[in-house]
Amino acid sequence: MTTLVEVLPAARRAEVHERALAVLARTGLRVESDRARELFGAAGATVDEGERRVRLPRSLVEAALAAAPRTFTLGGRRPGWELALDGTGCSLVADGEALQTLDSATGVRRPASKLDWEQSTDLLDAIEEVGVYWRMVNFDGADPPPGAAVRGWVGEFTRFSRHVQDSAADPGEAAWLLEVLDVVFGGREEVRRRRPFSFLLCPLTPLVLEGRYTDAWLATADWGLPVAAMPMPIMGLSAPVGLLATTVLGTAETLATLCLVQAAAPGTPFIFAPALAVMEPRTGRWAGGAVEHALLGAATTEMARFYGLPAQASTAGTDAHVPGAQAAAERVFGWLLPSLAWPDLLVGPGLLGGATVLSLEQLVLDVECFRRCVRLRRGIDAALEEAVEDVLEEVGPGGDFLARAATRRATHQGEWYLDRLGVRDTWERWEAAGRPDIVEEARGAVAEMLAAHRPPPMDEAMADHLAALVDRAAGTGVRATSGR
Amino acid sequence: MRYAAGFLSETDQDRVHEASLRILAETGVRFHGERALPLLAAAGAPVDADAGIARFPRALVEATLATAPREFVLGARDPAHDYALPSPVTRYAIDGTAAFVIDFETGERRYGTRRDSELALRVFQVADMGVMAWAPVTASDAPAGTRALHEFVAMLRASSKHGQHELHTREQVPYLADALTVVGGGAEAVRGRHPWSLIYCPVAPLVHDGPMLDAYLDLGSLDLPVMIMPMPVTGTTGPAGLMANVALANAEALSSIVVYQLAHPGRPVIYSSATGSMDFRTGAYLGGTPEMGIMSAALVTMGRFYGLPATAAGCTSDALEPGPEAVIEKLVTMLPPASAGADIVVGLGEIQGDQALVLEQILVDNELAHYVERLVEGIAQPADGDLVAEIAAIGPGGNFLADPATRRAARSREHLAPALIGRHAYEAWRDLGSPSMYGLAREKVQEILAGPVIDPLPQAVEAELERILAAADSELA
Numbered sequence: 037m038t039t040l041v042e043v044l045p046a047a048r049r050a051e052v053h054e055r056a057l058a059v060l061a062r063t064g065l066r067v068e069s070d071r072a073r074e075l076f077g078a079a080g081a082t083v084d085e086g087e088r089r090v091r092l093p094r095s096l097v098e099a100a101l102a103a104a105p106r107t108f109t110l111g112g113r114r115p116g117w118e119l120a121l122d123g124t125g126c127s128l129v130a131d132g133e134a135l136q137t138l139d140s141a142t143g144v145r146r147p148a149s150k151l152d153w154e155q156s157t158d159l160l161d162a163i164e165e166v167g168v169y170w171r172m173v174n175f176d177g178a179d180p181p182p183g184a185a186v187r188g189w190v191g192e193f194t195r196f197s198r199h200v201q202d203s204a205a206d207p208g209e210a211a212w213l214l215e216v217l218d219v220v221f222g223g224r225e226e227v228r229r230r231r232p233f234s235f236l237l238c239p240l241t242p243l244v245l246e247g248r249y250t251d252a253w254l255a256t257a258d259w260g261l262p263v264a265a266m267p268m269p270i271m272g273l274s275a276p277v278g279l280l281a282t283t284v285l286g287t288a289e290t291l292a293t294l295c296l297v298q299a300a301a302p303g304t305p306f307i308f309a310p311a312l313a314v315m316e317p318r319t320g321r322w323a324g325g326a327v328e329h330a331l332l333g334a335a336t337t338e339m340a341r342f343y344g345l346p347a348q349a350s351t352a353g354t355d356a357h358v359p360g361a362q363a364a365a366e367r368v369f370g371w372l373l374p375s376l377a378w379p380d381l382l383v384g385p386g387l388l389g390g391a392t393v394l395s396l397e398q399l400v401l402d403v404e405c406f407r408r409c410v411r412l413r414r415g416i417d418a419a420l421e422e423a424v425e426d427v428l429e430e431v432g433p434g435g436d437f438l439a440r441a442a443t444r445r446a447t448h449q450g451e452w453y454l455d456r457l458g459v460r461d462t463w464e465r466w467e468a469a470g471r472p473d474i475v476e477e478a479r480g481a482v483a484e485m486l487a488a489h490r491p492p493p494m495d496e497a498m499a500d501h502l503a504a505l506v507d508r509a510a511g512t513g514v515r516a517t518s519g520r
Numbered sequence: 521m522r523y524a525a526g527f528l529s530e531t532d533q534d535r536v537h538e539a540s541l542r543i544l545a546e547t548g549v550r551f552h553g554e555r556a557l558p559l560l561a562a563a564g565a566p567v568d569a570d571a572g573i574a575r576f577p578r579a580l581v582e583a584t585l586a587t588a589p590r591e592f593v594l595g596a597r598d599p600a601h602d603y604a605l606p607s608p609v610t611r612y613a614i615d616g617t618a619a620f621v622i623d624f625e626t627g628e629r630r631y632g633t634r635r636d637s638e639l640a641l642r643v644f645q646v647a648d649m650g651v652m653a654w655a656p657v658t659a660s661d662a663p664a665g666t667r668a669l670h671e672f673v674a675m676l677r678a679s680s681k682h683g684q685h686e687l688h689t690r691e692q693v694p695y696l697a698d699a700l701t702v703v704g705g706g707a708e709a710v711r712g713r714h715p716w717s718l719i720y721c722p723v724a725p726l727v728h729d730g731p732m733l734d735a736y737l738d739l740g741s742l743d744l745p746v747m748i749m750p751m752p753v754t755g756t757t758g759p760a761g762l763m764a765n766v767a768l769a770n771a772e773a774l775s776s777i778v779v780y781q782l783a784h785p786g787r788p789v790i791y792s793s794a795t796g797s798m799d800f801r802t803g804a805y806l807g808g809t810p811e812m813g814i815m816s817a818a819l820v821t822m823g824r825f826y827g828l829p830a831t832a833a834g835c836t837s838d839a840l841e842p843g844p845e846a847v848i849e850k851l852v853t854m855l856p857p858a859s860a861g862a863d864i865v866v867g868l869g870e871i872q873g874d875q876a877l878v879l880e881q882i883l884v885d886n887e888l889a890h891y892v893e894r895l896v897e898g899i900a901q902p903a904d905g906d907l908v909a910e911i912a913a914i915g916p917g918g919n920f921l922a923d924p925a926t927r928r929a930a931r932s933r934e935h936l937a938p939a940l941i942g943r944h945a946y947e948a949w950r951d952l953g954s955p956s957m958y959g960l961a962r963e964k965v966q967e968i969l970a971g972p973v974i975d976p977l978p979q980a981v982e983a984e985l986e987r988i989l990a991a992a993d994s995e996l997a
Binding site: 040043044055063273277280283288315356366392401408418424429431434435445453454458473 | 523524525526527528529531532535539542543546547548549550573629723725726727754755756757758759760761762763764766767768771797798799800801802803804806809810811813814815817818838839840841842843844845846847848849851852855856859872884887888891892894895898899900901902907908910911912914915916917918919920921923925926928929930934935936937940941942943944945946949950954956957958
């Protein structure tokens with residue numbers, strides 16, 4: 037059977053839902069976008085314009101839940117590639133937005149560079165388990181807005197050929213985004229059909245929808261971009277104490293976002309993606325590697341399943357500043373439970389130091405950890421190729437199974453996970469080889485992948501068009517002219 | 521509340537049980553040694569004396585399962601460390617009988633000695649998640665004929681927690697019985713408090729070692745509990761499929777229980793396992809794999825299926841040195857059995873496929889055990905407080921940092937405070953000298969070993985143990 041984990045039993049999931057509804061009806065949200073308040077009001081919410089407060093009745097939430105599709109696919113530029121968000125698979129989303137890089141060659145932490153962005157994007161494209169792209173680093177020297185965003189999207193659609201998830205900061209930037217999508221994917225209808233980009237919409241916690249950011253999504257609402265709603269309540273800081281209370285708040289904020297999205301554009305694909313987190317109680321910092329995140333990542337997934345919505349779980353950061361034992365420990369315990377709960381999307385490999393430092397070696401190590409988690413999830417298959425009683429009767433007490441054909445077949449049929457990183461040799465041969473360790477091995481794997489990888493080629497005319505777009509965006513005061 | 525985890529469905533548990541019964545009835549099990557086959561024959565099991573194979577009727581398995589106690593206390597030399605089975609929480613045993621140790625001072629890999637066992641068990645004594653000692657290395661400095669006795673005594677000296685070890689021959693039995701009686705304060709106390717137990721591994725597939733089984737049956741007179749740990753390896757000594765390997769391990773465990781219960785009905789037995797996988801590239805044994813983790817969990821589930829105390833190997837790694845690979849593998853093999861509700865997971869402190877002891881690893885693994893426990897504790901329902909009112913009181917855009925409930929929670933079990941894992945900002949970490957988990961563990965080991973031995977044995981008892989070992993060395997050489 038597939039290995040099962042359940043951190044919230046059915047009654048508890050129903051309770052989280054009821055309490056989230058109560059929060060939305062009683063406290064509601066501060067909605068800073070005029071257009072959003074208008075949409076909420078038209079959909080049946082109670083709006084207090086003075087306080088910019090919106091309170092959501094149960095019926096509105098239920099209607100929004102009914103309007104959202106249960107399953108859909110994410111697409112990308114790679115021909116024939118798509119990712120079904122239907123509970124069958126689990127794909128990685130790269131962790132994002134680091135400012136520093138742990139330099140592979142020198143081992144020194146330094147500000148992230150354009151080359152880091154390019155290499156991390158190439159590496160992500162080379163790793164099949166990563167279905168969804170987040171920009172892993174922001175670097176100094178980038179163009180002022182909207183130039184940096186446009187250059188980023190163009191570069192990412194060129195180098196990464198699967199699905200991209202990102203945001204636009206305001207309606208102006210959103211127009212540029214739509215223009216890039218228009219050029220790369222051939223128009224609004226193609227974008228709507230293939231869904232190569234999902235919009236990451238993060239309410240400000242607790243219970244605030246920001247003005248410009250919400251308006252940015254609203255500017256894209258008629259393109260059918262899937263929305264991943266990712267409030268980030270931090271227990272003890274922006275969320276009340278208790279993992280359950282944090283789950284209630286994150287669920288309420290996600291549902292509120294769902295209500296807005298379905299009110300603006302009914303039927304918009306929606307990903308349930310709260311990034312529930314905890315504070316480090318001794319310092320008040322976000323505790324990226326805290327073990328509680330694993331429970332919250334599983335809880336997120338279970339609540340998404342409760343609603344029948346695709347799940348995106350964000351978990352398993354690490355507070356370690358270098359690849360090593362602590363980073364490995366935090367990644368594995370942070371992912372074990374969420375991966376057993378089996379979200380459609382799991383965030384995210386590759387960063388250290390509380391998601392502030394890029395490490396390409398760590399990215400590769402993290403993917404290896406994920407592969408082992410997937411094997412655990414697959415569990416013990418009840419379908420026996422041969423009856424065990426008959427096999428043992430044939431082999432008998434004291435025999436061995438090595439030469440049996442079934443053993444050979446099983447090696448090729450996935451009964452064993454064949455690891456791709458890690459030392460599997462005798463002590464003597466390992467010593468003779470100079471005691472290689474898994475971090476060095478990962479470093480070698482990164483170099484090999486970067487040397488070998490080529491993304492699917494981009495049409496030359498399209499590349500020229502995009503280059504012109506980047507130049508135009510880099511020029512100040514120049515607005516997008518098409519894309520809507 | 522604990523989260524729910526499932527590794528074998530109820531149907532699959534029934535299937536494993538039925539398959540095991542058929543294996544025992546049709547293929548049977550080979551017994552070397554003198555005591556088991558007569559016991560089985562007398563109980564009505566068909567025995568092929570030439571082949572040394574007994575076949576087990578279903579009724580015999582069921583009857584002997586019924587006499588195995590469902591609950592008992594693993595006593596300890598210091599009663600504060602007594603551990604009742606079954607347990608609502610998972611605790612840990614140090615891994616045992618590795619051939620090698622990574623020398624704490626030199627970093628050199630060399631054969632283990634009695635002193636290594638004593639040092640490791642002194643560290644294990646302060647590992648708060650550890651409840652069961654086991655001689656962690658084979659004592660290469662002791663004579664072969666009495667090696668197990670020397671290892672057992674090293675453990676008696678260095679640990680006042682429950683101790684488990686092995687014996688190899690019937691000739692060693694009287695010396696061990698003497699030693700345990702001396703340390704335990706008389707045979708009655710040993711029988712009554714169960715401070716020490718035996719680890720028993722059938723030889724996969726479906727074979728029982730003669731001298732060891734006979735010795736263990738002899739030790740039934742002291743009512744020493746027996747941890748039954750089948751070790752079939754998928755693809756070599758076990759079938760390739762995980763489910764089939766689980767059924768084989770279960771059949772071997774049941775065959776052991778039958779014999780121990782026939783000899784001494786009511787003798788405490790502990791259901792366990794230490795499965796492995798084959799490395800296809802070399803044919804070598806691997807213990808730190810995802811497959812091992814889920815087989816351990818499945819077999820803990822089978823132990824519970826029989827209502828027996830259920831334990832499993834886990835926290836195992838094939839890494840050749842301490843570090844990230846060890847940590848990855850240990851967690852992957854810890855969480856499944858702990859999720860399945862194992863009473864004890866056996867494996868702290870060793871790497872290289874249970875073949876090398878590392879003192880720092882004992883404390884690193886203890887830290888990982890805390891993390892696993894925090895996960896297994898799951899998401900609590902608060903005893904008081906109205907979540908909705910609490911959020912309403914803060915309102916949109918507020919913060920919860922100054923809320924008294926936040927201060928209370930910071931000191932509660934809601935937040936695990938790590939001991940070796942760092943949470944510093946980069947600059948603070950750099951200024952502290954870039955501490956690492958293993959580095960901090962090393963400092964802690966140094967501190968423990970520089971301090972006094974905890975719960976040392978009285979001088980008179982030490983002297984008596986020396987006398988017993990000297991007699992064994994001269995008489996069994």
